[in-house]
Amino acid sequence: MTVQLANVTKEFGQTTAVDDVSLTVQQGETLGLVGPSGCGKTTTLRTAAGFETPTDGTVSIGGTDVTHVPPERRSVGLVFQSYALFDNMSVRENVEFGLKMRDVAADERAARARELLELLDIAELADRDPTTLSGGQQQRVGLARALAIEPEVLLLDEPMTGLDAKLKTRLQEEIGALLDDLDVTALYVTHDQSEAMVMCDRIAVMNDGRVEQVGSPDEVYERPANEFVADFVGTSNRLPATARDGRLDFGYATTAAPNGHEGEVTVVARPEAFRVGDGPFEATVRERFYLGEHVRAVADLPDGESVTLRVDPAEAPAAGEQVSLALQTDRVHVLSES
Amino acid sequence: MTDPSRGEDGAQPSSRPRPDGGATVSGDGADAPGRPAGYGSVPDRRPGALSRVTARLGRTAITGLIAATVVFLIAPVVITVAASFAREWTGLFPSGGFTLENWKQALGLAQTLGAQRGLGSVSLSLLGLSVTIPFATLVFSMALALGGVAINLVVGVPIAYAVTRYDFYGQGWLNTVAVLPVVPGIILGIAFLRTYSHLPSAVALVIGYSLLKAPYMVLAVQSSFESMDLRQIEESARSLGASWPRTFLTVILPNAKRGIVSGAIVCWTLAAAEFNFSYIVYSRGPKPFSLFLFENISNNPFLRVAAAVSIYFCIVVAVTALLQATGQRGFSIGGAR
Numbered sequence: 001m002t003v004q005l006a007n008v009t010k011e012f013g014q015t016t017a018v019d020d021v022s023l024t025v026q027q028g029e030t031l032g033l034v035g036p037s038g039c040g041k042t043t044t045l046r047t048a049a050g051f052e053t054p055t056d057g058t059v060s061i062g063g064t065d066v067t068h069v070p071p072e073r074r075s076v077g078l079v080f081q082s083y084a085l086f087d088n089m090s091v092r093e094n095v096e097f098g099l100k101m102r103d104v105a106a107d108e109r110a111a112r113a114r115e116l117l118e119l120l121d122i123a124e125l126a127d128r129d130p131t132t133l134s135g136g137q138q139q140r141v142g143l144a145r146a147l148a149i150e151p152e153v154l155l156l157d158e159p160m161t162g163l164d165a166k167l168k169t170r171l172q173e174e175i176g177a178l179l180d181d182l183d184v185t186a187l188y189v190t191h192d193q194s195e196a197m198v199m200c201d202r203i204a205v206m207n208d209g210r211v212e213q214v215g216s217p218d219e220v221y222e223r224p225a226n227e228f229v230a231d232f233v234g235t236s237n238r239l240p241a242t243a244r245d246g247r248l249d250f251g252y253a254t255t256a257a258p259n260g261h262e263g264e265v266t267v268v269a270r271p272e273a274f275r276v277g278d279g280p281f282e283a284t285v286r287e288r289f290y291l292g293e294h295v296r297a298v299a300d301l302p303d304g305e306s307v308t309l310r311v312d313p314a315e316a317p318a319a320g321e322q323v324s325l326a327l328q329t330d331r332v333h334v335l336s337e338s
Numbered sequence: 339m340t341d342p343s344r345g346e347d348g349a350q351p352s353s354r355p356r357p358d359g360g361a362t363v364s365g366d367g368a369d370a371p372g373r374p375a376g377y378g379s380v381p382d383r384r385p386g387a388l389s390r391v392t393a394r395l396g397r398t399a400i401t402g403l404i405a406a407t408v409v410f411l412i413a414p415v416v417i418t419v420a421a422s423f424a425r426e427w428t429g430l431f432p433s434g435g436f437t438l439e440n441w442k443q444a445l446g447l448a449q450t451l452g453a454q455r456g457l458g459s460v461s462l463s464l465l466g467l468s469v470t471i472p473f474a475t476l477v478f479s480m481a482l483a484l485g486g487v488a489i490n491l492v493v494g495v496p497i498a499y500a501v502t503r504y505d506f507y508g509q510g511w512l513n514t515v516a517v518l519p520v521v522p523g524i525i526l527g528i529a530f531l532r533t534y535s536h537l538p539s540a541v542a543l544v545i546g547y548s549l550l551k552a553p554y555m556v557l558a559v560q561s562s563f564e565s566m567d568l569r570q571i572e573e574s575a576r577s578l579g580a581s582w583p584r585t586f587l588t589v590i591l592p593n594a595k596r597g598i599v600s601g602a603i604v605c606w607t608l609a610a611a612e613f614n615f616s617y618i619v620y621s622r623g624p625k626p627f628s629l630f631l632f633e634n635i636s637n638n639p640f641l642r643v644a645a646a647v648s649i650y651f652c653i654v655v656a657v658t659a660l661l662q663a664t665g666q667r668g669f670s671i672g673g674a675r
Contacts, residue, residue: 051573071576078577084570088592098578142574149578 001062001152001185002027003048008057010043017043019209020057025153028183030176032200034193036232040209041189042157048187049155050074061152072101077146081158083138085130091117091141092126098149116144119178136167143175147182154179154186160195172198193233197221205229221270223333230268230333237269237307243334252302253280256329264337269327271296271310276317279326283307288319299323415651421644440645444634445476478624480653482540483609486547487555487602493548494555495598499590501556502563503572516556523550527618542619543626547609554608555601562597563590599665603658610654627653 003025010018018040025031033041046052048059050071058067066074078084086094095113104112117123120140130138139159146154159175160168176199179186190196196203197217204214205228213225224230227238241248243261248254250267274281283299286306295316297309309325317323385393392399421427422441425434494516500506501513521529526549530542537545571593575585591598616626625633627650634646 049573049577051576071573072579072581074577076577078574080567080570080574082567082570084567084574086571086575086589086593087566088589088595097575097580101579101584145574145578151577155577 003153003185003187004058004060005044005048006058006060008044008047008054008059010040010047010052011055016209018047018054021206021209021211022057023204023211023214025185025187027185029202030179030184030186030188030200032196032203033187033189033206034191034196034203034232035206037191039206041191041206044206045155045157045187045189048153049076049078075149075152077149077151077154079139079142079146079154079156079159081161083130083135083142085138085141085145087129087131089130090126091122091128091130091133094130094141095144095148097145102149112148113144116148119147120144135163136171139163139171147184152185154184156186156188158190159188160190161192168195175199203233205232207232222331224268224335226335227266227268230335235271235308237271237273239267239269239301239305239307241265241267248334250281250301250303252282255280255327258329258332258334261334261336266335266337268333268335269307270331271308273328273331274307274309275326275328276309276311276315276323277326279324281325281327283323283325285317285319285321285323288316290316299325418644419648419651421641422648424641424644427641440641441649443642444645444649476627476630476653478540479627479630480610480657482543482626483547483606484657485544486551486609487605489544489548490552490555490605491598491602494552494601495559495591495594498556498559498563498597499568499586502560503568517553517560523612523615524618526550527615530615530619539619539621539623543616546615546619547605547612550612550615551605551609554604558601558604559594559597562594566593595665599661602661602665606657606661607654610650610657 003023005021005023008018008021009016021040021044023031023044033044035041043052047054050059050066050069054067058065060066061074061076086097089097092110092113095116096109099109099112114123114126117126120143122137122140122144125133125137125141130141133141142159160171163171172195179199188196188200190199193203193205200217202214202216203220205212205220207228213220213229215223220229220233224233224236230236230238239250241250241264243249243257243263243265246257246260248257248265248267281301283301285297285299287298289296290313293313295311295313297311297316298306299309300306307325311317421432423436423438424432425437425439427433497512497516501509501516523546526546530537530546534542568590571589572585575589576582580588610627611631612626613628613632616628617632620626620629631646631650635643638646
């Protein structure tokens, strides 16, 4: 089912939480909503679920306008950061709850619950009390419960935020694959842009109630629409420059410009766009962090700006060392000043 | 055999902080580059004599203290119950052997002058038939307190829910009013007499009990609600297709079970023992329990008092157990169980 938000605005008194947001989640697609806290991503999700009625605009699921349909009649599955399991019921009863509300016969409910618990690899926990489970297990139960009703759309609100890093990575891969297999249409809210990149087919970056950019993970990372997106998604170096005659002039150095920009521009260069060795940028390494698979270094440029570099440990300069940096023109993105 | 405390002290003297409190880090502490001036001047903590003693004896001391407190609190109960079965009590210990006479008198079963004051059976003449209901008064007075609890459940639980779950105008006030023990029983009693002078005693008592004890219900239930993520639990249930009333009955209430049961127990116990309000408001009809206790206590020998108090203990224990048991079973109104 396609989910469509058209010009949705949500105001709480004087505050505009969501400001004229239009988004379409295609059938089978996972769309990530990312942004800093307070950017309106959760309100957008709650509007899609039916817990908030938009001040303006419409919500439709599968082409039907559901703007004023209450959540229990919308066929949406919800997964929360706090898991929100029903502690008065066993794991199996939690999974069966939605089916019971739909008056599905007991044996059919049991069969469906078993199937989902197996799918999520927690069949052995069926008779346990949710409070005795670990965070990762609880989240699997939460997901099984939401999937049990075969929702037209699955809404996930920061589902991995409470989990430790290693478990998070494993669950991201597992659940990402599961959502693909089941061909579920999903809206995935997270403040963690790297999680969105793993889990989502497309990402909508929100700020201040507005959608700043919608695109695939590589589009958003490599060709950010503006400085906010460049800054929020991944680490970025943003350097002011003047584009003239196919070259970028930084004042202390020049390089070739990637495409036809003219005038004052901001150059977005990811840490991996710099190469240490022979190049026009003279810089002094100020700090150096060994991270195992790579070294992150912060270097000062002649004009006082600093850049973050990502270097192979074998070639990493030491702190205090003078280095020459080359900028790989095909890996930078230029934003014209507006 | 080595003394463990000596061995511990003597084993690795070099790893101990210096007794003069000086820094164990050598030399460069204060002058090291990048450190703020005076770094390293904070002396290591040296446990004082008292903390050394408590470290060694702490557990024993606390266990002993708790045991003494428990004995101190339980002893009167044990002595009272024992006395209620005694024929005589003149010295330090009860004497004269075992008897049920005190209980009989307190319950109004004995053919004595105290009978009409006790909680004995009530005889009704109905259609020419005389029916005797044993302990009717006792049951009735327990029901008065239970009535207060019932009102608190119906009114207090939704208030606790609303205050925890929603933000609304006047929320702070509602919360304050609901959890403040508004007025002492004696003042509420006088106010009731003035305002509702025609209300039957029983009705006035039930309403008064619910008003006086409401804070205990609201607080207990509120703390249960606060320990769960009410909004997300509720929204999960609704997204799964449960209507709001069904969500409230099958998910929200059962999850607050602990608070509801403990709130009900506290409310009942306190309502049953509420004397001031009962004394002012009661005029006729079956007596509230606290008045039964009072009359048995005020002008009777100690052994009879002991029996009355023991009856009260028994009833409190029985009702508490009953409420607990109801709480264990009775929370699956149409739920998934």
